[in-house]
Each structure stands twice: as C-alpha cells, then as structure tokens.
Amino acid sequence: MNTTTRTKPWLAQPPHLFWSLQIGGWIGYFALNFSAMLGDGKPWHYVYYSLSTTLIGLVVTSLLRLGYRRLWHLPALKMALGSAAMLVVAELVDTKLYTEVLFTFCDDCRPHSALGYIWYFASRLYVLLSWSGLYFGIKLARQLQQQKEAALKAQAMAHEAQLKMLRYQLNPHFLFNTLNAISTLVLDGRADTANRMVGSLSAFLRYSLDSDPVQRVTLAQEIDALNLYLGIEQLRFGERLQVQMDIDAAARDALVPSLILQPLIENAVKHALAKREEGGRIEVEARRDGDTLDIHLRDDGPGCSEADSARPDHRGVGLVNTRERLRVLYGERGQFSIDNRLPHGADVHIRLPFEIAKGN
Incomplete structure (x- = not known):
C-alpha cells in the first residue's frame, strides 16, 4: 500500500521562532506602556497595571494564533473571513479584561456612555490588528521562502537527473x-x-x-x-x-x-x-x-x-x-x-x- 504523509503548512514554522518574537514583542509593549505611564505622572505601582495588560495581550494573542493556524490551509477568502471573526471575538475578550484591570487602578477612567467603551474597543483593536498583520506577514514570508527553496531544490534535482541520464548513455x-x-x-x-x-x-x-x-x-x-x-x-x-x-x-x-x-x-x-x-x-x-x-x-x-x-x-x-x-x-x-x-x-x-x- 502506498501511503503519503502530507505536512500542513502551519506545522512547518519552528515554534521557537514564534515564541521568541511573541515574548520579545510583548516585553517591548510593556516597556513602552510603563514608560508612558511614568511620563504621564502616574505612580510606580502602575507597573502592575502595565504588567497585567501585557499578560492579557500575550495570552489572548497566543490563543488567537492557535485559531489562525487552523485556518491557514483554507482558501484565501474563507481564511480571511474566519480570521476576521476570530479577531472580533478575541478583541471582545481582550477589551473586557483590559477595562476590568484599568478600572481597578483608575476609577475615573470608567466611561459614562457606550461611546467610551467603543473607544476602548477601537484602541485595543489597533493593537491586535497590528499583531495579526505581523503574524500573517512573517508567516507568509516564511512560506514564500520555503516554496522558493523547494523550487530551487527541485530544479537542482532535475538538473542532476538530466546530467546522469546524459552521462550514462554509454x-x-x-x-x-x-x-x-x-x-x-x-x-x-x-x-x-x-x-x-x-x-x-x-x-x-x-x-x-x-x-x-x-x-x-x-x-x-x-x-x-x-x-x-x-x-x-x-x-x-x-x-x-x-x-x-x-x-x-x-x-x-x-x-x-x-x-x-x-x-x-x-x-x-x-x-x-x-x-x-x-x-x-x-x-x-x-x-x-x-x-x-x-x-x-x-x-x-x-x-x-x-x-x-x-x-x-x-x-x-x-x-x-x-x-x-x-x-x-x-x-x-x-x-x-x-x-x-x-x-x-x-x-x-x-x-x-x-x-x-x-x-x-
């Protein structure tokens, strides 16, 4: 029986690369957020606020990655629609957790109308959109590089086979x-x-x-x-x-x-x-x-x-x-x-x- 093992594209990405970029990126977010808090005159205990929101972003985007990986093998339109739906759900969860942490440190930050919550949603959506853009951009670039390497390898193998055929025509x-x-x-x-x-x-x-x-x-x-x-x-x-x-x-x-x-x-x-x-x-x-x-x-x-x-x-x-x-x-x-x-x-x-x- 002839069996063929097919490897899904999302399995080809080394996990250490993702986690290096993921942890390094959110550490950078924490440093930027906390320095902005200090620049705005906030007390030092706001480090817990910056750390909490950073951990929320780290966890939500890590879970979002699992969903994106499952959609990667789908046609482009279905993948785009599925990714958009996942992004909205993830953003709702992220905004909920973010505002709960924010209101714990700043009671005056609680909005008095739905427009305020929409603003928080939009501001956090910008962060997740940026993360998603980087994720898909890096993943697509790696896939194109792998395809290029596979094409070059196939071309080299074809040339080698051609050379052997020509040389062995004794x-x-x-x-x-x-x-x-x-x-x-x-x-x-x-x-x-x-x-x-x-x-x-x-x-x-x-x-x-x-x-x-x-x-x-x-x-x-x-x-x-x-x-x-x-x-x-x-x-x-x-x-x-x-x-x-x-x-x-x-x-x-x-x-x-x-x-x-x-x-x-x-x-x-x-x-x-x-x-x-x-x-x-x-x-x-x-x-x-x-x-x-x-x-x-x-x-x-x-x-x-x-x-x-x-x-x-x-x-x-x-x-x-x-x-x-x-x-x-x-x-x-x-x-x-x-x-x-x-x-x-x-x-x-x-x-x-x-x-x-x-x-x-």
Missing part, C-alpha cells in the same frame, strides 16, 4: 567493438593482448560507473581516464591510431565534468579513423587562458560537411550529450563549437571557467 557500439576485438584476439591466440584489453576495459568501466556526473574532477584525472579508453582503442587499431597529448601544466588542476572528453574522442575514432584504412591522428590540447580553460580535440579525418553541421545531432549522439551537459552545468559561461580544419579534419573547441578545487 555507447553500446564501443562495448560491442571492444568485446568483439577481445574475442578475435583470443581466437588468434593473442591471449596476452586480449588479457590487457580486458584489464583496460574493466578499469575504464569501473571509473565510468563510479564517477558522479554531477561532481567535477581535475583535468589530470580526466586525462588519466581518457588514457584508459585510448589504451583499449590502441590495442584494437594498433599503429593506425596515433594520439598526441599537449596538456599545459597550469591547466592540469582545472576542474572539468567527469568523462566530458571521452565521448568526443570516441566520436573522432568512429568518424575520423575507423573508416579509413590508413587510420588517423587525434590531438588533445589544453591551455589556461586567463580565467578560462581552453580545450581543443582535433582529428585529421574528413571533417564535417555543411549538411552535417546544420543538423544539431551531427556526428553522433556523443556530441549532443556533451553540448547539453555543458549547457546544464555552465549555461552561458561555457562554450562548445565544432569547426573544420584545413586541409581536412575537425576541431572540437571547449571553453570553460577556470576553477580549481578548494585547497589547491
């Missing part, structure tokens, strides 16, 4: 080709080479599955993972695959998304090397350019035709996933482009904010 052709190559090596009696390829494949898959697509790694770690992949491909293609790495020392500590380069290299192997009998060359270059990490992945294959470049999915899903991961992670701060080289070949260019891990 190309089945790579696994198929590698396993097929291992099978061929075994049949040809090249068990040592097949064993090395199995070890490299195992290490690469372990790194691929253990790495978190949301977290970032240093470029040095990314190059190490890339070398695992290239080691497998070089066992497949032998001297047909030539690789050149040119990684600036200042760029090695830069943070990059995990396995962001492997799909690009895989794409280059598939389109620039595998279909050519003579093989091909792949170059990886990384430099720090001020506050930017500049990465180039080049090959000497046929490049991209204008028809291919016009399509958003040209040269494979790996490029699309890489572009989308960079967009989700960096927005406008990241750049991704593909250009043709002369006389032939392709150049994948990535520019990211240069950031290093804290403590480095």
Whole structure:
C-alpha cells in the first residue's frame, strides 16, 4: 500500500521562532506602556497595571494564533473571513479584561456612555490588528521562502537527473567493438593482448560507473581516464591510431565534468579513423587562458560537411550529450563549437571557467 504523509503548512514554522518574537514583542509593549505611564505622572505601582495588560495581550494573542493556524490551509477568502471573526471575538475578550484591570487602578477612567467603551474597543483593536498583520506577514514570508527553496531544490534535482541520464548513455557500439576485438584476439591466440584489453576495459568501466556526473574532477584525472579508453582503442587499431597529448601544466588542476572528453574522442575514432584504412591522428590540447580553460580535440579525418553541421545531432549522439551537459552545468559561461580544419579534419573547441578545487 502506498501511503503519503502530507505536512500542513502551519506545522512547518519552528515554534521557537514564534515564541521568541511573541515574548520579545510583548516585553517591548510593556516597556513602552510603563514608560508612558511614568511620563504621564502616574505612580510606580502602575507597573502592575502595565504588567497585567501585557499578560492579557500575550495570552489572548497566543490563543488567537492557535485559531489562525487552523485556518491557514483554507482558501484565501474563507481564511480571511474566519480570521476576521476570530479577531472580533478575541478583541471582545481582550477589551473586557483590559477595562476590568484599568478600572481597578483608575476609577475615573470608567466611561459614562457606550461611546467610551467603543473607544476602548477601537484602541485595543489597533493593537491586535497590528499583531495579526505581523503574524500573517512573517508567516507568509516564511512560506514564500520555503516554496522558493523547494523550487530551487527541485530544479537542482532535475538538473542532476538530466546530467546522469546524459552521462550514462554509454555507447553500446564501443562495448560491442571492444568485446568483439577481445574475442578475435583470443581466437588468434593473442591471449596476452586480449588479457590487457580486458584489464583496460574493466578499469575504464569501473571509473565510468563510479564517477558522479554531477561532481567535477581535475583535468589530470580526466586525462588519466581518457588514457584508459585510448589504451583499449590502441590495442584494437594498433599503429593506425596515433594520439598526441599537449596538456599545459597550469591547466592540469582545472576542474572539468567527469568523462566530458571521452565521448568526443570516441566520436573522432568512429568518424575520423575507423573508416579509413590508413587510420588517423587525434590531438588533445589544453591551455589556461586567463580565467578560462581552453580545450581543443582535433582529428585529421574528413571533417564535417555543411549538411552535417546544420543538423544539431551531427556526428553522433556523443556530441549532443556533451553540448547539453555543458549547457546544464555552465549555461552561458561555457562554450562548445565544432569547426573544420584545413586541409581536412575537425576541431572540437571547449571553453570553460577556470576553477580549481578548494585547497589547491
């Protein structure tokens, strides 16, 4: 059975916050009321009057809060009407208690007509209205803040899910080709080479599955993972695959998304090397350019035709996933482009904010 626990909005407010504001506010009311009494020439024993009226206000508003909490989940109109009715009832009780205390200390303050009682009612209503306004204002502000935090959390979770989906789309052709190559090596009696390829494949898959697509790694770690992949491909293609790495020392500590380069290299192997009998060359270059990490992945294959470049999915899903991961992670701060080289070949260019891990 699927059960869902729903939390009412009014339960989310920490009680210590209310009581801190409630007690602090009424202490301020007491200080203001008593100082006004002294300023008006009243004797010191009026401190009991100020203390009594303060306690009345504290108790009445605390009970009023219980009623407001019960109405909070209702539609706006019903909540407003219910709150108004509760406020009138609370004000009648408050005025009754207030005047009883007042007349105990000041017999001359007793009014001689109903208009005087209306004045006392209106003056005390102003206090409760002010308290109610603060109560609903603070409560609404907290609810809006909680909704904003929930929306940001949901957005972050959606981005994380999207990144994981993009990163875990491991190309089945790579696994198929590698396993097929291992099978061929075994049949040809090249068990040592097949064993090395199995070890490299195992290490690469372990790194691929253990790495978190949301977290970032240093470029040095990314190059190490890339070398695992290239080691497998070089066992497949032998001297047909030539690789050149040119990684600036200042760029090695830069943070990059995990396995962001492997799909690009895989794409280059598939389109620039595998279909050519003579093989091909792949170059990886990384430099720090001020506050930017500049990465180039080049090959000497046929490049991209204008028809291919016009399509958003040209040269494979790996490029699309890489572009989308960079967009989700960096927005406008990241750049991704593909250009043709002369006389032939392709150049994948990535520019990211240069950031290093804290403590480095």
